[in-house]
């Protein structure tokens with residue numbers, strides 16, 4: 001069993017993933033800016049601005065899972081915020097690279113989060129695969145720069161895997177908690193046209209993808225982590241309503257309202273194309289939650305019982 005260091009492991013995905021990997025028998029440690037003591041996991045400290053990283057974090061790691069970065073949905077995308085979103089991904093990756101370059105101990109693989117935002121804020125019939133280029137928009141630029149920093153670990157003969165993640169659906173927190181609230185109150189409505197695709201993934205499948213990336217040494221490069229069943233925003237809203245035994249009665253929320261309320265970040269909600277999970281499936285991955293309705297029934301089971 002391996003020792004796995006997770007950066008940003010205190011966040012939404014990290015919380016699920018750290019417990020999942022521990023249950024699978026691995027030793028998990030977190031690398032956090034807070035360095036706050038945890039009963040469950042050793043927590044190593046890093047300060048990206050001061051270029052400080054606890055060397056034990058590196059010397060003890062057989063694998064590194066890199067999730068750290070400012071939450072892209074937390075604040076309005078001002079020019080300053082955009083810079084924070086990019087630098088919070090680039091600078092920690094560079095700090096890890098420098099620390100690992102100098103260390104005599106190298107992890108067997110560096111597995112980094114990336115996002116389907118790589119392909120851009122577009123609604124089209126195209127189904128994006130890993131060979132498509134990065135889009136010429138904010139998230140496209142962010143992911144491309146982030147991934148090229150991650151790729152540098154190959155120079156150190158470290159296997160690199162990039163998990164281009166869709167919207168991670170979880171039973172608590174994250175996007176689903178926000179989306180389901182109005183639906184549960186009978187106030188759900190499609191956003192904008194409602195025809196934009198929302199590539200999604202059940203958190204359990206996402207955790208299994210990270211596990212496979214650790215265990216399967218043939219995995220290398222970018223993989224789209226999205227469920228094979230494509231859903232538009234309207235279909236997602238309707239599926240949540242069905243699972244919660246609610247009705248979508250309201251008309252669509254006009255895109256102008258969302259643009260006014262959220263600014264440029266509204267792009268993320270109003271546009272979205274289809275993304276392929278073929279490469280992952282061809283690598284041997286079997287989805288446990290390939291179907292949206294089944295995934296939502298699993299994730300919202302507490303609410304359904306109420």
Ligand SMILES: NC(=O)c1ccc[n+]([C@@H]2O[C@H](COP(=O)([O-])OP(=O)(O)OC[C@H]3O[C@@H](n4cnc5c(N)ncnc54)[C@H](OP(=O)(O)O)[C@@H]3O)[C@@H](O)[C@H]2O)c1
Pocket residue numbers: 007008009010011012013014031032033034048067068069070071072088092113114115116164165166167168169174175
């Ligand atoms: N959730 C999704 O649906 C989704 C979809 C696509 C891609 N992703 C990507 O997957 C990764 C994990 O997502 P998540 O939803 O778990 O994120 P999250 O909940 O926002 O957590 C990210 C973690 O990163 C660390 N962090 C935040 N700002 C940072 C900064 N300025 N510098 C260094 N570290 C910082 C924090 O850990 P500490 O405070 O402990 O340092 C935080 O707990 C992110 O990079 C995200 O972009 C997520």
